[in-house]
Structure formats: structure tokens, C-alpha cells
Amino acid sequence: MAYKDYYEVLGVSRSASEADIKSAYRRLAKKYHPDKNAGDDSAAERFKEIGEAYAVLSDSDKRKLYDQYGHTGQVPPGGYPGGGFQGSDFGGFDPSQFSDFFQEMFGGRVGGAGGGRGGFTAPDGTPISIEDLFGGMGGAGMGGAGTGGGRRFVQNVEGELQVSLREAYEGSDEIINVDGKRLSLRVPAGTRDGSRLRLAGQGPGGGDVLLTIRVLEDGRFDLDGDDLTTSVDVPAPVAALGGEVTVQTLTGSGKLNVPAGSSGGRRMRLRGQGWPKKSGGKGDLYVRLNVTVPKDLSEEQRRLYEQLRDLG
Known part of the structure; x- marks a missing residue:
């Protein structure tokens, strides 16, 4: 199996901080998430690879081990921890450690x-x-009686x-x-x-x-205690006049009524859409509004936006 560079998978340097690694993972996980790439096997494989890399590099102990020995898991120089194992060493060896x-x-x-x-x-x-x-x-081998009457x-x-x-x-x-x-x-x-x-x-x-x-x-949701947080794009006219937008949840989607005059960054709550509680029920889902404007305006849109600008 070819060597896999987890830093390259996430697109970060080997000196990247924990925050850099987390940010890169979230960006890539959102891009290649299966829900956004239905039927795309290459995206699914990429998503799995990204998760594998993050699982190692986000854990300080695993990252240290990976930095030292790499993905292939070759035997460390000088043998495994505690020295090379010989038959005579088994009597005093505790594999669980x-x-x-x-x-x-x-x-x-x-x-x-x-x-x-x-x-x-x-x-x-x-x-x-x-x-x-x-x-x-x-x-005496693990899971077997061994030879020579071993237990x-x-x-x-x-x-x-x-x-x-x-x-x-x-x-x-x-x-x-x-x-x-x-x-x-x-x-x-x-x-x-x-x-x-x-x-x-x-x-x-x-x-x-x-x-x-x-x-x-997930890349789309943050879990804090029993509550989840996500974000949703809200067109500028809806933010100004109020309206309904669709919010993705962990199990599907739901509707959110955006009040008139909402600004970007506002947090709204969907009760009971958060994480299952040990005591029963669920936490809440908090939705952060991201007000958007079209990148390419039609002539009519441009005319209306110009009128709004002149009125302001």
C-alpha cells in the first residue's frame, strides 16, 4: 500500500496547529459530504480519507506516532516499546500494556x-x-493453547x-x-x-x-452539550422583509421563519432538534443566519437594488 500523507490529505503543513487542522477538516468534510455528492463514489472515498486523516492528526498522541512512523506502521527502529521480544521474554511480558x-x-x-x-x-x-x-x-499464543503444554x-x-x-x-x-x-x-x-x-x-x-x-x-454541525449549531443562507430580501427558509437537520430538513429586519450572524432556535438527552427529550438546534446577495444580477435585480441604494 502506498504511503498516505495525512497532512497532504487535509492540505495543511506538518507544523499546522490544532485549529488549522480542524478548520481544514471542516472545510473539506463540508465539500465532500455524501449528502452533497449523492452517487459520487470518488467523493465518498475522499470523505472517508479526510475523516481518517483528521482522526489521526487531531489526536496529539496519534499524531506524534504518525509523525514518527508514518501511515504504513513499520516497526520502529530498535523494535517495539520495551525492546525486541524473544521467546524467553514472554514469562514477564504483559501484552495489554x-x-x-x-x-x-x-x-x-x-x-x-x-x-x-x-x-x-x-x-x-x-x-x-x-x-x-x-x-x-x-x-503460548494469544487465543490458543500454544505448544509444549502452555496455558x-x-x-x-x-x-x-x-x-x-x-x-x-x-x-x-x-x-x-x-x-x-x-x-x-x-x-x-x-x-x-x-x-x-x-x-x-x-x-x-x-x-x-x-x-x-x-x-x-460532520462539518455542518457543532455539538455543544445537548445543543447543535448550524448555519443557513438567507437571501437579502428575505432577511429584510421576513420569510421562510429551509434548514438542514441531522435527519432531514425543517422550516425556519426568519423575522423581517434580520441581520447576518443572528442566531435562532429550533426547539427539540438537538442531541438526545440522557434524562429524555432532546436539546435544541441553533441556526446562525448567513445573509447572502446574488453574485450575478439580472437587469431587473440591478435596477431594484439601485433603487434601494438610492433610497438608503
Whole structure:
């Protein structure tokens, strides 16, 4: 698999700040969002690639790892953390302390296609079992009895599952691959970024699969507590005289009545259109008005705007 430069994907320099990375992601996510590019497979792939790059570069630890070793996940110089592992080292080795590292190096971050958006895979998409990572050390592999009478090693597996903002809002059914097994799970409606899901006994050797949910930013909506914020374009005549505009919500669209004399930047509220609350009900959707004027005026429009200008 060819090297993928996440900085190039987002169009930022390697010294870009967190704010620069976030701004670039929002701009690109809005441009390539599937809702705006229906049926365009290349745009969908680009959107996924942008989300993948942002998931790494927006996390300081992942970014540091990426800057050091790159997308391909090659073995670090001098071996993995703690030194190279030999058969004799296994007795005192606790693989769980390196779980996050191996997830990063071998694609533990979820986001693939086809076989589900979960599991632990190599950069080329091939599923990697825990035995592949640790097998052969000290005669006992993960998820198996090993050789020479070694005991079965039970290991918890940790990973991340990426979902879109809409999927987190509505809830979604997902399939992940762990140690060659396809596992089904349900992401509850109203799930927050950083929430944890536990699949008891589904890991290698009967261990647990622990998933951290990562909610990808949408580019059109900001989530603050239980409230969402978005923006809508309002033609200048509607802002001046009042009227109705269509506002996109996470699940469709709604109508907003704009009062006469509204100015750009004004915030209006659609009650009950925000994020699901733990206590029941939903937060609100705040809509920021963006007053627009036509770039290319017809003769009649120009004449009317000139009259308005002269009256002012």
C-alpha cells in the first residue's frame, strides 16, 4: 500500500496547529459530504480519507506516532516499546500494556469498508489476529493453547470505532472483525464521543472486546452539550422583509421563519432538534443566519437594488 500523507490529505503543513487542522477538516468534510455528492463514489472515498486523516492528526498522541512512523506502521527502529521480544521474554511480558501501540501500528482504528468498520487490520485491509501479533512467544499464543503444554492466554482487546455524527445521533448497527470473527454490535442513539462499549467474552481466548466510540465531526454541525449549531443562507430580501427558509437537520430538513429586519450572524432556535438527552427529550438546534446577495444580477435585480441604494 502506498504511503498516505495525512497532512497532504487535509492540505495543511506538518507544523499546522490544532485549529488549522480542524478548520481544514471542516472545510473539506463540508465539500465532500455524501449528502452533497449523492452517487459520487470518488467523493465518498475522499470523505472517508479526510475523516481518517483528521482522526489521526487531531489526536496529539496519534499524531506524534504518525509523525514518527508514518501511515504504513513499520516497526520502529530498535523494535517495539520495551525492546525486541524473544521467546524467553514472554514469562514477564504483559501484552495489554502495549495494546494501544499495536492498534495504532496495525490499523486498530476502525474505518474500513466492505467487511465492516471494526476490527484490527493491516494497512492493506487484511485482518490481523492477536496470534499474528504475539504468536510463538514462549510457546503460548494469544487465543490458543500454544505448544509444549502452555496455558491458554485470555486477553482483552481494545480498539476504536468511528461513526458519523448522524449515526451517533440515531444509533447504528455495526459489524467488526476481531481475531477472524465477525461481531455485531449496536451503537446506542445519542452516543457521545469517547463512550465505551464492551463485548464480553468475544476477545481472543474468551477475553473482552473494549471499544471506544469516536464520533467524526460532520462539518455542518457543532455539538455543544445537548445543543447543535448550524448555519443557513438567507437571501437579502428575505432577511429584510421576513420569510421562510429551509434548514438542514441531522435527519432531514425543517422550516425556519426568519423575522423581517434580520441581520447576518443572528442566531435562532429550533426547539427539540438537538442531541438526545440522557434524562429524555432532546436539546435544541441553533441556526446562525448567513445573509447572502446574488453574485450575478439580472437587469431587473440591478435596477431594484439601485433603487434601494438610492433610497438608503
